[in-house]
Amino acid sequence: MKSHVLFDHDGVLVDTELWYFKAGERALADIGVTLDRERYLRDMSDGLGTWAQARAAGVGERTIDRLRRVRDDYYQAYLRSEPIEIEGVVEALEELSSHVRMAIVTTSKRSDFELIHAGRQITRFMDFVLVREDYERAKPHPEPYLTALGRFGASKEETLVVEDSARGLRSAVAAGIDCAVVRSDFTRTQDFSQATHRIDALGELKRIVVA
Structure with missing residues (x-):
């Protein structure tokens, strides 16, 4: 017991997990980077996530810091509008x-x-x-x-x-x-x-x- x-x-x-992924996907799409879902899930298992693929694509840390804020805004918009x-x-x-x-x-x-x-x-x-x-x-x-x-x-x-x-x-x-x-x-x-x-x-x- x-x-x-x-x-x-x-x-x-x-x-909510799909919407968190989609927020990151949308933020990276804004700069022309595609977020691969299966790789994202593998990275997530190791405590990583969206930005591992961004770094692999050559995105710099200053840009990633800016994109985090963009991703967070997209995510909160999804939380307000989507059924969870x-x-x-x-x-x-x-x-x-x-x-x-x-x-x-x-x-x-x-x-x-x-x-x-x-x-x-x-x-x-x-x-x-x-x-x-x-x-x-x-x-x-x-x-x-x-x-x-x-x-x-x-x-x-x-x-x-x-x-x-x-x-x-x-x-x-x-x-x-x-x-x-x-x-x-x-x-x-x-x-x-x-x-x-x-x-x-x-x-x-x-x-x-x-x-």
């Missing part, structure tokens, strides 16, 4: 809330996170949220999840991580925490062989945490 659950955010609680809800998430969290304590551990920046959750119900089930500004080394480093364990005062054995990406899975494994990977169309080609559980939806978590 698990008493604490640490949720990744993008792709697990809200359907995942069906059944709120219901699953409500059911779990009577069995476990929960928190979010995300690489999202605080400004994006707050925009996403303005008017949504997800965070009311959480004891706390760790965003990118709350730790030094991002996933796949174990620091984000180890920081959350310390905040809870929970042991690794009584905790479950819920992820949708190989990068997040590697972070959980490095932290020594069991990880359930939820199906995501965006990351379906990544390697999840180290996952403790594979699930299609968050509604399946109850049977794992109360087993």
Whole structure:
């Protein structure tokens, strides 16, 4: 039985990963660089992302710094205009809330996170949220999840991580925490062989945490 659950955010609680990719794709297209999706997913597994391909194409750091701001503006525009809800998430969290304590551990920046959750119900089930500004080394480093364990005062054995990406899975494994990977169309080609559980939806978590 698990008493604490640490949720990744993008792709697990809200359907935002495609829009983050598209924002980067659009920013690079503005300077004539094509962002390859499969390479982006491979880079993301190693804790990289959009700018690895930009650098490989010869884009300088000053331009990348400018494009980050452009990408962030595009992303926030998508967050305001596109449907990002995942069906059944709120219901699953409500059911779990009577069995476990929960928190979010995300690489999202605080400004994006707050925009996403303005008017949504997800965070009311959480004891706390760790965003990118709350730790030094991002996933796949174990620091984000180890920081959350310390905040809870929970042991690794009584905790479950819920992820949708190989990068997040590697972070959980490095932290020594069991990880359930939820199906995501965006990351379906990544390697999840180290996952403790594979699930299609968050509604399946109850049977794992109360087993």
